[in-house]
Amino acid sequence: MSLVFYHARYVPPSLYPSIKEKKEHIGLAALHMLPLSRGTVTLKSASPTDNPVCDPRFLSTHTDRFILHRAVSGNLKIVNTAQFTDVIETEFAPLGFPVLKQESSADEVDARIRAARATVSHPMGTCALGTVLDEEFRVKGVQELRVCDASMFPEHVAAMPSCLIYALAETNNEKSEYGIEWLLFLELDPRVKYSMKRQSSCTDSAGGKHRAIPRNSSIGDW
Incomplete structure (x- = not known):
């Protein structure tokens, strides 16, 4: 079995042109959930039909690069444990890149991150x-x-x-000022007196509040 460090849906296929030649492989991914890098979206022109110019600026901060580097290094430590080494032969590295190991240099890890980074959309x-x-x-x-x-x-x-x-x-x-018509939907208890409040909710005699739903909504959607 070979090892592939990638996010299955988003890795560029060109990096692994012969991946199907391997009968078995597993993939590991490192996801940075709270990036500090900030991209930009700007207008291409005054025409509303032109697509905007998007620059995601992935990993544009030192902190983001450091965090992802640590995450990939952590993956390398995990696959170096006995539980993995018993079943994994080696990494199936993308074209032009050395096999990543726990002993790989920081530059080798960073080069792989730059080549294989992607968004989860x-x-x-x-x-x-x-x-x-x-x-x-x-x-x-x-x-x-x-x-x-x-x-x-x-x-x-x-x-x-x-x-x-x-x-x-x-x-x-649910904001009533938007002029949305509401349809009250609840199971009425015949022993309780109900009074409407602002079209969007009602209050029973025990002080309990019940929600309403938009008139054009499907009950199954709630």
Whole structure:
């Protein structure tokens, strides 16, 4: 069995043109979850049909390079343990690069990182709250335009951003001032008296609050 240091979906195929010749291999990845490097997104021209100019500036800070270097070095230590050496023959190195070992030099590790670095496709912060957006998710200086996705995060999050995006989208959607019509959805207890509050929630006689859902939403989505 051979070892491949890469992120399976994102490694450039050109680095491993003959990987299929190996019958068995395992892949290890090192992910930096809270990078400090910041990229840029700028307009290419005044035409709205032109794609923006994106510069991710991966590993542009010394701290990010140090953290990822330590992570890859940690992987090398792991595969040097007895549990791995019993089943792994060697690393299947990409073209033009030496096999990485625990004894590999810092320059060799860094060269591999520069060649194989990639994104896991969760860009964030290009329309951050407080700079591009106000506290109501409105784009500053633009009328009737709100943004609610990962671009609004002012800082990176160290996980898949889906749950946070859902929570922010629900917060955005529940604001009564947006003129959204609501349909109350709850199991009514005939012994309790209910009173409506602001179309978006109701309060029972025991003080418990119940949520409402948008009229055009599918119950299965909630």
